[in-house]
Every structure is written in structure tokens, then in C-alpha cells.
Amino acid sequence: MLATKVIQEQGVHVEGINFYTGFCVEGHTHAIRKKDKEKQKKNSSLWVAEQLGIKLHIIDISEEYKDIVLNPKHGYGQNLNPCLDCKIDMVARAWQWCQDNDFDFVITGEVIGQRPKSQRKATMPIIARESQVEDRLVRPLCAQHLPETYPEREGWVKREELYDFSGRSRKPQFALAEKLGIDEWSQPAGGCCFLTDASYSKKLQDLWDARGERRYEVDDIMLLKVGRHIRPAKNFKLIVSREEGENNFMRGYRSQFTYLYPTSHGGPLTLIDGSPTDEDLELAARIVARFSQGRNADKVTLEVVREHNQPAQVVQVVPMPADDIPEEWYIH
Amino acid sequence: MSQHELNARNLLCPIPVIRTQNKISELSAGDQLVVYCTDPGTLHDIPAWCRVHGHTLVSAEEQSDEIVITIEVNDT
Numbered sequence: 001m002l003a004t005k006v007i008q009e010q011g012v013h014v015e016g017i018n019f020y021t022g023f024c025v026e027g028h029t030h031a032i033r034k035k036d037k038e039k040q041k042k043n044s045s046l047w048v049a050e051q052l053g054i055k056l057h058i059i060d061i062s063e064e065y066k067d068i069v070l071n072p073k074h075g076y077g078q079n080l081n082p083c084l085d086c087k088i089d090m091v092a093r094a095w096q097w098c099q100d101n102d103f104d105f106v107i108t109g110e111v112i113g114q115r116p117k118s119q120r121k122a123t124m125p126i127i128a129r130e131s132q133v134e135d136r137l138v139r140p141l142c143a144q145h146l147p148e149t150y151p152e153r154e155g156w157v158k159r160e161e162l163y164d165f166s167g168r169s170r171k172p173q174f175a176l177a178e179k180l181g182i183d184e185w186s187q188p189a190g191g192c193c194f195l196t197d198a199s200y201s202k203k204l205q206d207l208w209d210a211r212g213e214r215r216y217e218v219d220d221i222m223l224l225k226v227g228r229h230i231r232p233a234k235n236f237k238l239i240v241s242r243e244e245g246e247n248n249f250m251r252g253y254r255s256q257f258t259y260l261y262p263t264s265h266g267g268p269l270t271l272i273d274g275s276p277t278d279e280d281l282e283l284a285a286r287i288v289a290r291f292s293q294g295r296n297a298d299k300v301t302l303e304v305v306r307e308h309n310q311p312a313q314v315v316q317v318v319p320m321p322a323d324d325i326p327e328e329w330y331i332h
Numbered sequence: 333m334s335q336h337e338l339n340a341r342n343l344l345c346p347i348p349v350i351r352t353q354n355k356i357s358e359l360s361a362g363d364q365l366v367v368y369c370t371d372p373g374t375l376h377d378i379p380a381w382c383r384v385h386g387h388t389l390v391s392a393e394e395q396s397d398e399i400v401i402t403i404e405v406n407d408t
């Protein structure tokens with residue numbers, strides 16, 4: 001937001017690009033989980049674009065992005081976040097977009113030293129080089145620490161009106177925001193991408209381990225964002241909805257999974273990922289019963305549907321006592 | 333000037349916005365697009381996208397289980 005404003009102040013026409021990777025936090029869980037609904041309904045990049053008065057192009061790269069997540073040349077950050085490869089890829093795509101749409105250069109809001117792995121002084125030239133944007137990449141917030149770029153040499157942007165921020169402190173940025181008249185701030189300090197989340201990364205790693213190969217479909221990564229994930233064995237796991245919003249969202253996936261739900265008591269819809277045996281499904285039913293309103297009842301009745309729109313199998317089970325579910329079954 | 337429809341039901345934001353954006357890029361000024369969605373986030377995001385791109389939001393309403401958004405395409 002700030003970087004754009006700094007360049008706009010110099011009279012340059014700017015348009016925004018937002019890449020949708022499938023791992024973006026907002027939109028999804030916020031739309032799914034009721035308790036988060038009031039917190040974050042709007043898309044923050046659209047909101048920023050509106051504040052800045054610029055067009056915003058949202059581009060779906062979720063399919064192509066798989067290769068970045070599965071095979072990051074520069075490795076992962078603390079979790080399964082391939083930040084450096086991701087940035088290189090996004091800058092490369094932005095630069096291609098510029099060339100296709102008659103724009104002259106790319107700007108990013110990077111600040112040297114703000115992120116331990118991907119925003120170091122040493123990584124700045126790597127991003128510029130490997131994305132092939134070379135010196136048509138301007139980082140207005142830390143440009144004075146970096147070599148002069150083509151737009152600066154050409155006089156399209158004035159170097160002396162760019163900034164020299166560095167390090168993790170965001171104080172100078174707040175001060176600049178104030179100077180530029182930006183009072184509402186939408187700059188998450190990380191936390192806009194599920195890949196930086198430890199619990200999410202564990203679920204993704206578990207998915208790969210269980211399948212014996214590193215691959216995913218976009219639907220898989222959507223479902224990692226919802227429900228409790230419980231894996232009693234390698235061949236199956238339960239995705240147990242935690243509330244009504246998740247229940248509604250998961251209903252959309254019934255045609256792709258075996259699923260079960262309690263009928264004698266209120267309780268969660270549960271999808272079964274993998275290939276469970278009949279015994280596995282009985283165990284699953286006992287676990288689901290434990291999360292139903294019949295958790296203290298002698299018996300809970302559930303319907304198990306192996307194939308959507310086919311007759312359900314009715315089962316009666318004793319709810320599993322909470323303490324009997326081993327902690328290591330929970331993936332979180 | 334013609335009327336077009338887009339089915340964005342069961343898709344979560346920002347996918348309905350992306351589909352709307354891509355569909356509108358194929359249309360001409362004066363055309364109308366009716367988008368059918370189920371994610372409540374679209375009630376905020378699609379109108380915001382229209383404002384940002386200078387298209388006219390004709391209406392955005394919740395009808396029983398779905399959200400119906402009508403947009404008129406402008407030359408931007």
C-alpha cells in the first residue's frame with residue numbers, strides 16, 4: 001500500500017496485481033467460519049486498491065503455483081512456505097503482465113530485513129535476476145539501500161523521493177503512512193498465507209505422507225483450512241466440521257468423499273479422506289459420536305454414506321470417550 | 333448490448349471475483365452480466381471490484397439461498 005502511494009505521489013500511473021495461490025488466508029476461512037465472519041468480510045487487496053484509487057487485477061495461479069510449493073528451488077521457510085521462490089515467481093508474472101499490457105516496471109513493498117529469509121539484502125538481487133525483471137524492479141521503501149534501477153536512471157521516478165527503510169521495525173512505515181494521510185492500515189505482518197502457519201503446514205505434510213507422494217489438488221488445500229483433522233491410521237482421516245459455517249462448506253464436498261453424520265443427536269458432518277474399511281468406518285462413527293451432542297449418551301445413531309446420493313448405512317455406536325482419542329491422531 | 337450470466341455458486345472468494353473479472357474482459361460496454369453466487373463475501377467483493385474498475389453495479393441482492401449481482405459493463 002505504502003510503496004504504491006510513494007510511486008503515485010511521483011505522478012506515475014500504477015495498477016495492482018494480486019495473485020491467488022489457493023493458500024491465501026482471507027476469503028476462504030473467513031467466509032467459512034461464522035465466528036470470523038464479522039472480522040474480515042472484505043477482500044483486503046480490493047479494499048487497498050479502492051483506498052489508493054487504482055485498478056486491481058486478481059489472477060488465479062493456483063494450478064501453476066503447485067510447482068512452487070512442491071519443488072522450491074530455494075527451499076522452505078520455517079514451515080512449508082517457499083517464500084523466495086514464491087516472490088520470484090510472482091515478480092516474474094507481474095513483469096510478464098507489464099510487458100503484455102504496456103507497463104514499464106514493477107514495484108513491490110519489500111523492505112530489507114523485514115522477513116528473515118525472503119527479504120534480506122542478499123535475496124533482493126536474486127529476486128530481480130531470477131524473475132528476469134532485472135533492473136525494472138523498484139522497491140520504493142528501501143530503494144536507497146539498493147543499486148539504482150532503470151526507472152530511476154530514466155528519471156521516471158526520483159530516487160531522492162524513495163526511502164531507506166530496513167529491519168523489522170515498522171515504525172518508519174507508520175510514520176510515512178501518517179505523512180501520506182493513510183490512517184487505516186491493511187498490511188498484515190505475515191499471516192496472509194496459510195503456508196506460514198505451522199498447523200496448516202503439518203496438515204499438508206500429513207497429506208503427502210499418507211498418500212506416499214508429494215502432490216495436491218486445489219480441493220485438498222481448501223479442506224485443510226476447515227474442520228478438525230483426525231488420522232487414526234494411514235489409510236484414512238476424518239475431517240470433522242467444527243461449526244455451522246464449516247458444515248455448510250463441507251456439504252459441497254459430499255460427492256467426493258465417504259461421509260457420516262449423527263441422526264439421533266445434533267452433531268458435525270464428517271468427511272472421510274482415504275480408503276477406509278468397514279471397521280475403520282465404525283471407529284470413525286465412534287469418534288464423530290464423541291463430537292456430537294450425544295457424547296454422554298449410551299448410544300448414538302449415525303448415517304454413513306459411502307457414495308453420495310446412494311442409500312445410507314445406519315449404524316449405532318458407543319461414543320468414544322474423549323480420553324481414548326490419542327493426541328497423536330489430531331493433526332494440528 | 334447483451335445480457336450474460338455467470339454461475340459462481342459454491343465458489344469462495346476471491347474465485348467469484350476472478351471469474352467475474354475474466355468474464356467482463358470478454359464483454360463490451362453496455363453489456364450486462366448477472367452473477368449468481370453463494371459466498372456472502374461476494375456481496376462486498378464484487379461491488380468493490382466494480383468500483384475499482386469503473387463498472388456500474390446495477391443491483392446486488394440476496395435471494396433465498398443465493399446472491400444475485402447485476403453489473404453493467406463500462407468502457408474503462
Ligand code: SF4
Pocket residue numbers: 081082083084086087118193194195196
Ligand atoms: S508468505 Fe506465502 S504468499 Fe507470501 S511470499 Fe511466502 S509463500 Fe508467498
